[in-house]
Amino acid sequence: MVLFKNKNIFIIGLFIVGQIFGKGISKTSIFPAQGKHVHGSSIIEAPNGDLLACWFYGSGERTANDVVIQGSRLKKGSSEWGSIFVMADTPDLPDCNPVLFINENDELMLFWIAVRANGWENSVLRYKISSDYLKPGAPNWDWQDIIILKPGEEFYNTIKKEFEANYTDPAWSEYALPYEKLIAEAALDMEKRQKGWMTRIHPITLSTGRILLPLYSDGYNISLIGISDDNGKTWTSSKPIVGFGPVQPALIEKNDGSIIAYMRDNGGSPYRILVSESQDQGMSWTFATDSKILNPGSSIDAIELKNGHWVMIYNDTEDSRSSWAVSLSKDEGKTWKWTRHIGVSHDKSESYSYPSMIQTKDGKIHISYSYRNQEGKTILHASFNENWIKKGD
Secondary structure, eight states: OOOOOOOOOOOHHHHHHHHHTOSSOEEEESSOOBSSEEEEEEEEEOTTSOEEEEEEEESSSTTOTTOEEEEEEEOTTOSSOOOOEEEEOOTTSOEEEEEEEEOTTOOEEEEEEEOGGGOGGGOEEEEEEESBOSSSSSOBOSEEEEEOOOOOHHHHHHHHHHHHHHOOOOOSOTTSOOHHHHHHHHHTOHHHHTSOOBOOSOOEEOTTSOEEEEEEETTTTEEEEEEESSTTSSOEEOOOBOSSSEEEEEEEEOTTSOEEEEEEEOSSSSOEEEEEEESSTTSSOOOOEEEEEEOSSOOOEEEEOTTSOEEEEEOOSSSOSOEEEEEEESSTTSOOOEEEEEEEOTTSOOEEEEEEEEEOTTSOEEEEEEEEETTEEEEEEEEEOHHHHHTOO
């Protein structure tokens, strides 16, 4: 495999967009646009102020066995991302959907999936831990393992109960099981319950110290939360987040201790960001329902800022990834009063997707995301502050 050299460049189309949407935002590519498939990035701030980003790279996704997890580092005070290095590589299997996280011991954790038999539903959940990751280049890993979650009969019971209570419009014929019965039937299979759980969004640490790792399954088309009460050493599973395609949850803890999950809509119309809530530290969840926020079946991210305000980044359309919006809420998601666009492609020649968002110690908001235009594909890094959102387009 050939690693491409890093050059900090502006793609021409992106530079034009930056001029249209005004000052106050910085946008750079982590590496030049190229022909390979690059997607699913994650970004974090290290304790020394460096930014670390990773993504998956190869000839495709689950069907390409050369896919690996790559990374790069932006040194504090620098404007150029460093050289590309390999973060994870399961030989002859696709490695996808990496997620970075720093636990309360300041250890770096990398979660990702290795895709068996080229099917998302066969994915194996993997993770690494490093206490030596502040030097240039790839982290030195202390530990590597797999996470096997074992959802029990409550998994089936919850799916069956939630669909029976909320599904009122069967769309299939008398000769075929309705959607919800097919999912419930699959939930009886112990093997299926224990595989195929995939990463996408950062974990969060609750005020109690509990870590919640957002997970989802393309086999079940629902979500699940990995729960750790020992700083990531061991993991158990929550009850499922049931609904019509609620996947890739982004989690925020409210002031009262309840947790909101905002999810990609993998179901049918209306295409909206799906919402679920937990009152018991992530163990059980309400049936996922439509919000008023548009979603074209594309991943979103949402975080709480240090001042208690919430920020969400998403594609604000029902049918494409050509519009890239960031919204701000001051009332814990009841309303999203301010919205501004990071990019809009009116002819749909550009695509923006799969964001990863953090707020750094200096108060800035940083996002890494997938970008594609006619020149190729790359991972972009954007940074701005809350006031930039408030000014609008």
